[in-house]
Amino acid sequence: MIVTVQSTGVSAADVIAVARSGASVSSAADLGTTGGDVRVEISPEAVEAMARSRAIVDGIEASGRPVYGVSTGFGALASTSIEPARRAELQHALIRSHAAGIGAPMPREVVRAMMLLRVRSLALGRSGVRPVLAQGLVDLLNHDITPWVPEHGSLGASGDLAPLAHCALVLLGEGWVLAKDGSRIAGAEALRAAGLSALDLAAKEGLALINGTDGMLGMLLLAIHDARHLFTMADVTAALAIEAMLGSDRPFLPELHDIRPHPGQAASAANIHRLLQGSAIMDSHRDDLAHAVQDAYSMRCAPQVAGAARDTLDFVHTTSERELVSVVDNPVVLPDGRVESTGNFHGAPLGFAADFLAIAAAEVGAIAERRVDRLLDVTRSRELPPFLSPDAGVNSGLMIAQYTAAGIVAENRRLASPASVDSLPTSGMQEDHVSMGWAAAKKLRTVLDNLTSLLAVELLSAVRGLQLRAPLTPSAAGVAALAAVTPFAGAPGPDIFLAPVLEQARSVVAGPSLRASIEAEIGTLR
DSSP: OEEEEBTTBOOHHHHHHHHTTTOOTTOGGGTTOOOSOOEEEEOHHHHHHHHHHHHHHHHHHHHTOOOTTTTBOOGGGTTOBOOGGGHHHHHHHHHHHHOOOEEEEOOHHHHHHHHHHHHHHHHTTOSOOOHHHHHHHHHHHHTTOOBOOEEEOOOSBSBSHHHHHHHHHHHTTOSEEEOTTSOEEEHHHHHHHHTOOOOOOOTTHHHHHHOBSHHHHHHHHHHHHHHHHHHHHHHHHHHHHHHHTTOOSGGGOHHHHHTSOOHHHHHHHHHHHHHTSSOHHHHTTTTOTTSOSSOOHHHHTHHHHHHHHHHHHHHHHHHHHHHHTOOOOSSEEOTTSOEEOOOTTOOHHHHHHHHHHHHHHHHHHHHHHHHHHHHHOTTTTTSOOGGGOTTBTTBOTTHHHHHHHHHHHHHHHHHTSOSTTOOOOBTTTTBOOOOOHHHHHHHHHHHHHHHHHHHHHHHHHHHHHHHHTTTSOOOHHHHHHHHHHHHHHOSSOSOOOHHHHHHHHHHHHHSSHHHHHHHHHHOOOO
C-alpha cells in the first residue's frame, strides 16, 4: 500500500495505515491495525507547493527584513535579531533545546502518526521549507525508523514542540531512536544503518518542524478509530448481558427512539434489538410480564448512554477532519509573499475534543460494569448462581473480575477530569495560555484501553450467564460469543486462573473476529 501526501493533505485512514503499518493484529494495543506494510510518498504537486513557499522565504532572507522565526529568536526572544551568518545555527539550536522531553517513550504508532502529519503540514506549502525536509521525514517512515519521543514535554502550546523536536533531532543525525526491543539507539547509528544522511537546516526550517498539533491530532485520530469499534462492541456485550439476565428487548424498539431523535441513541438501540432476536432464552420469558415490569437502568438505558457517546464521537470526528485540512504552523507563508504570525498551533479544539471523548468513553465503561455487577448478584440476576459459579462458597466465580472492573471504572473517572482546563503559562509569559491537548489525547488513549478491559469483563460474564441458561439456546450473537470465548474460558465449574482468560477476552473485544462472526449472521452493526 502506498500513501501519497498531497498538497491538500492526507486522510484519517492514511494516518491509521501508516501509524499501524506492520503491527500485530493479535494485540489489543494495536486495535484496528492494518497489519500490512505501507510506504509513503509525496506528490509532485506538494513538492511544487513547498518549493514556491521556500522561494518566498529565500526572498525575505535576501531582503534582510525582520521576520519571526526567519531572522529573529523564538517565543519570548522574538524581538532578538539574528545575524544572517548564524540563522542556520539558530534552527539547529532550536531543535536541540526543544528536544527536552522526559519519561518513557511514546508508542511507535503515535510517533509514526505524528511524523506523517508533520509531512502533511509541510506539504500544504505554507511553511517555507525545502521539499528535502519533508522527504527526510518520509525516509524515516519508509525505513521504519521511529524516533524516541518521551511522554512528557508538550503543553499543546505552540503545538507539540518537544515531541516534534525529538523527531526532528533524528533528521539531524542526533537524538535517539526506538529500537524493536524497546531500547533506544543513537539517531546517527539508525541513519547510517539505513543508508540515510543527516540534514542541515536552513532559515525557518527548524521552527517549521516543531510548530503544530501533529502529536495530539495523531493520538486523537487513533482514538477515534478505536472508539468507533469499541462503542459497537459495547452494544454487543450489553446485548449479551441483557440476554443472560432475562432482560426485555422491548425498550429497544425503534418507535421508542424515534420520539427522542438522537442519532447515536437510535443506532445503539437498533444494534441491541437486532442482537437479541432469535433467542430461545429471550422467548422463554417474553410473555411473562410479572417476570420484570421494568429492567434496571444499566440494561434499559444502554442505548441512551452508548448513543450519547456515539454522538460525542461524531463531534470529535468533525473536529479532527477540520484539523486535517488546517495549516497549523507559525509563522505561515502566504502565497502573496507575506509571512504572518498566527495562533493556529494552539491545541484547544483538539484538547476539548479529547476530553469530551474521554468522558463519554468512561461512561460507556461505567454502565458496562454495572451490568457485570448485576449478573454476579444472586438477588438481581434472575436465578443465576452467585458470582456465576455453580458451586459458590468453595468457589468465588467471577467475583474478583468485578473488583477489577470497579477499579478500572474508578481510574477512568479520574482520567475523565479534563486536562484542557489546566493551563500553565510558559516562555516568560509569552505563551501565557496553553491547551494541554497532548495530555488530553494521551489520557484518552488510556481510557479507551481501560474500556477494552471493561468490555472484556462484561463479555466473559455474559458468556458465563448464557452458558448457565442451557439447555436454552441463545441468539446468533450469543452463539458467536460462546464459540469465541468458550475455547479459552471453558464451561462454568471450579475456579480457574482468571488473568489469562481476561487477557484473551480483551483480544476478542479489540479484534475483528467476533464482530465479523455476528455480522455474518445478522448483518452489519452500526
